[in-house]
Amino acid sequence: MYMNFWYAAELSENLTDRPIKVRMLGFDFVLFRDSSGVAHCLSNICVHRGASLAHGKVKGDCIECPYHGWQFKGEDGTCTKIPSLGPDSKAPARAKIDAYPTEERYGLIFAFLGDLPEAERPPIMAVEEWGKENWAITTQGSVWKANYQRSIENTLDPAHTEFVHPSMGYQGDRDDYDVPDLEVVDKDWGTGVMTTFVSPDLPHEKMKGLKGEGQMEAGAGNHGTSATWTFLHFSPHAWAHQYGFNTPVDEKNLRRFAIQARNFRTDPDMNDIINERNAAVSEQDRVVIERLEPALTPLSPTEEVMVKSDAVVVRFREYLKEWEKRGWRIDSAKVEALREEKAFAIPSPARRRSKGWAIESAPTTSPGLTTQTAAE
Numbered sequence: 001m002y003m004n005f006w007y008a009a010e011l012s013e014n015l016t017d018r019p020i021k022v023r024m025l026g027f028d029f030v031l032f033r034d035s036s037g038v039a040h041c042l043s044n045i046c047v048h049r050g051a052s053l054a055h056g057k058v059k060g061d062c063i064e065c066p067y068h069g070w071q072f073k074g075e076d077g078t079c080t081k082i083p084s085l086g087p088d089s090k091a092p093a094r095a096k097i098d099a100y101p102t103e104e105r106y107g108l109i110f111a112f113l114g115d116l117p118e119a120e121r122p123p124i125m126a127v128e129e130w131g132k133e134n135w136a137i138t139t140q141g142s143v144w145k146a147n148y149q150r151s152i153e154n155t156l157d158p159a160h161t162e163f164v165h166p167s168m169g170y171q172g173d174r175d176d177y178d179v180p181d182l183e184v185v186d187k188d189w190g191t192g193v194m195t196t197f198v199s200p201d202l203p204h205e206k207m208k209g210l211k212g213e214g215q216m217e218a219g220a221g222n223h224g225t226s227a228t229w230t231f232l233h234f235s236p237h238a239w240a241h242q243y244g245f246n247t248p249v250d251e252k253n254l255r256r257f258a259i260q261a262r263n264f265r266t267d268p269d270m271n272d273i274i275n276e277r278n279a280a281v282s283e284q285d286r287v288v289i290e291r292l293e294p295a296l297t298p299l300s301p302t303e304e305v306m307v308k309s310d311a312v313v314v315r316f317r318e319y320l321k322e323w324e325k326r327g328w329r330i331d332s333a334k335v336e337a338l339r340e341e342k343a344f345a346i347p348s349p350a351r352r353r354s355k356g357w358a359i360e361s362a363p364t365t366s367p368g369l370t371t372q373t374a375a376e
């Protein structure tokens, strides 16, 4: 799992006036709204004695720890109150919690889990159709007991559709089946491919007739470590664009937030049908991906056999290598091995500006340019 990307932490509508605990990248965070309704994301571990901040209370713009009542500001994680020191006391400088940049967009709360300054941060994947006329949008969430990389690679793999998705009209028994040569195109922070191929009509009666001559254009790509796009152009005019925000809970679990935009049959009455169809397709993927062995992508490419239809997957892995070299890959094995005796936090941007953090930065698999080197 990789720091220094934006991750979808929760549906906006699920964060009300109570703090909630969200696990991402193997770490716990507290999400809460301040007195103005602005969402904040802090590391969940109180620096005093390690209590779970998400089990505390929101007090104005702060989160109050349930153990001894210390209060930390949502905006920057600084400690504003230590009740046992009495009124008008000043908290020690080390009494601070990592606070992560947070943004609400597309009905989701995103948190930037890393220490990059604003100008260097990879952006949130754009959902271009959001709020545009003639597009209808639906959002769905799901939970998979699977590794996020396995899930992303499934989205980037055009050869599975024929065999995994009978609900899309595929049966896995066409004699003329092949995957055309893929022309992989890099975009900012990712890669992807669009291809044209012959495809059967959709079996659902309300979806019939969308495809012209049975030709359709489709493709998929990634944006960063955990976001994907899948474009299905059933005809020159009927397009479905799906955006997947796959947030790793830990190495073996993920939450998927899927936003689907369509410019055909935009009547809200169609939303349930579209959601039902997408949930069925996602479920078909889930059962295959949850059974993959090993659960994580093998460390060495020689432990798999790759063919030309795996071109996008291969390119995606090159990106991951690059991000690992920058020092963004968390050493999850080390975090797990030490979990009982040591807490870590994903470094927040403030660690590049100030020293004196009680909780150590998460270890990474490569030294790169992490907080430790920048601030020390």
Ligand code: FES
Residues within 6 Å of the ligand: 046, 047, 048, 049, 050, 051, 065, 066, 067, 068, 069, 070
């Ligand atoms: S553990 Fe949080 S205030 Fe003591």
Ligand SMILES: [Fe+2]
Residues within 6 Å of the ligand: 154, 155, 160, 161, 164, 165, 281, 285
């Ligand atoms: Fe699939």
